[in-house]
Amino acid sequence: MRLTGIRWSRRTAGVGASLVATAVAGTVGLVVVGLGEHGAEWAAADGPVTTALHTVDFPAADDREVAIAQRETDRFAMVGVTWANPKVDFEGSISVRTRAVGGGWSSWLPLDLDNHFGPEPGAEATSGKARGGTDPLWVGPSDAVEVRAKTTGGNGSHRLPAGLRLELVDPGQPKRRKATAAGAVHIRPERL
Numbered sequence: 001m002r003l004t005g006i007r008w009s010r011r012t013a014g015v016g017a018s019l020v021a022t023a024v025a026g027t028v029g030l031v032v033v034g035l036g037e038h039g040a041e042w043a044a045a046d047g048p049v050t051t052a053l054h055t056v057d058f059p060a061a062d063d064r065e066v067a068i069a070q071r072e073t074d075r076f077a078m079v080g081v082t083w084a085n086p087k088v089d090f091e092g093s094i095s096v097r098t099r100a101v102g103g104g105w106s107s108w109l110p111l112d113l114d115n116h117f118g119p120e121p122g123a124e125a126t127s128g129k130a131r132g133g134t135d136p137l138w139v140g141p142s143d144a145v146e147v148r149a150k151t152t153g154g155n156g157s158h159r160l161p162a163g164l165r166l167e168l169v170d171p172g173q174p175k176r177r178k179a180t181a182a183g184a185v186h187i188r189p190e191r192l
Helices: 010-026 123-127
Strands: 028-036 039-046 049-057 065-083 092-100 109-111 137-151 165-179 185-189
Touching (some): 049 065, 065 092, 065 109, 137 165
Parallel strands (some): 028 165
Antiparallel strands (some): 065 137, 065 165
């Protein structure tokens, strides 16, 4: 699923991510209210959601292209690529493909470059660690990834930005509670 019609920059992506995180954290988990003919019956209950960011450094590369070979990862559902200097105007393309949890590999998906020439106003003052990067891409629950990045132009004037990193976001898993026949409650994470 791609969100279209919105100009995604780091600011809108950050605001969007904050809204999603707030909405997910404010949602309710599931709790067993009884045992029916098909097993446990689930009902809503408050519960925290734990999110995670997994970072993978790109391997050393020539100045024009680099790849992260297929690799299994912790679960994630959103992907992006960042680089050290937010003022670098990366001229090229970055594509990813992911493996759905319990499924097959996606086709190659392009990551949109967020080349607006520098951090959002106030970003450096707030964090001190602004980075350049692509717009985030929602890929759904995944557990493996492959990435390739390359520059445009054949004259050697375009180079890959320094400090390329793959960023994998796990939006979290609310806890579910399931009652056993004896009435004991078991807590387990909800799977993506």
